[in-house]
Amino acid sequence: MPTVLSVIWRYLRAFIIIYLCLYAGNSIALLLPITIPGSIIGMLILFALLACRILPVKWVKPGCHLIIRYMALLFVPISVGVMSYTDILTEQFGPIVVSCVVSTFLVLTVVGLSTHKLHTRPVKEPRDD
Numbered sequence: 541m542p543t544v545l546s547v548i549w550r551y552l553r554a555f556i557i558i559y560l561c562l563y564a565g566n567s568i569a570l571l572l573p574i575t576i577p578g579s580i581i582g583m584l585i586l587f588a589l590l591a592c593r594i595l596p597v598k599w600v601k602p603g604c605h606l607i608i609r610y611m612a613l614l615f616v617p618i619s620v621g622v623m624s625y626t627d628i629l630t631e632q633f634g635p636i637v638v639s640c641v642v643s644t645f646l647v648l649t650v651v652g653l654s655t656h657k658l659h660t661r662p663v664k665e666p667r668d669d
Contacts, residue, residue, distance in 0.1 A: 550599075550602045551602050551603060551606065553599055554599060554600050554601065554602045554603025554604065554606075555603045557586075557595065557599060557600055557603075558586065558600065558603055558604075558607075561582040561583070561585045561586040561589070562578070562579060562582040563582070564581075564582060564585055565578040565579060565580070565581035565582025565583070565584070565585055566578030566579075566581075566582065568581050568585075569581050586600070
């Protein structure tokens with residue numbers, strides 16, 4: 541049975557690894573001539589470390605489960621921050637709705653065509669030898 545200290549160490553290790561990847565991504569983003577968010581680069585670094593099996597999944601799993609469990613709570617500050625821009629949102633309501641509808645249909649079309657192409661196989665006719 542895991543002791544309290546070992547459980548704390550697992551969570552601490554997971555968050556240290558996640559934050560190290562985040563800070564590495566932010567550092568790389570500052571050096572790049574193009575604008576890419578550091579958090580995205582950090583996630584790509586973490587993905588590469590996990591995919592190449594340099595970093596064991598069990599080291600990051602406890603922290604990821606905790607973040608995913610409380611993800612809805614983490615979006616509350618962002619939602620409250622958006623409410624301070626209601627004047628801009630009401631002015632630009634039409635373009636926002638049009639872009640959401642168009643992008644949704646574009647994504648649905650691309651995903652539908654891609655899956656149709658991937659999942660339809662030509663029927664092989666039996667040979668008469």
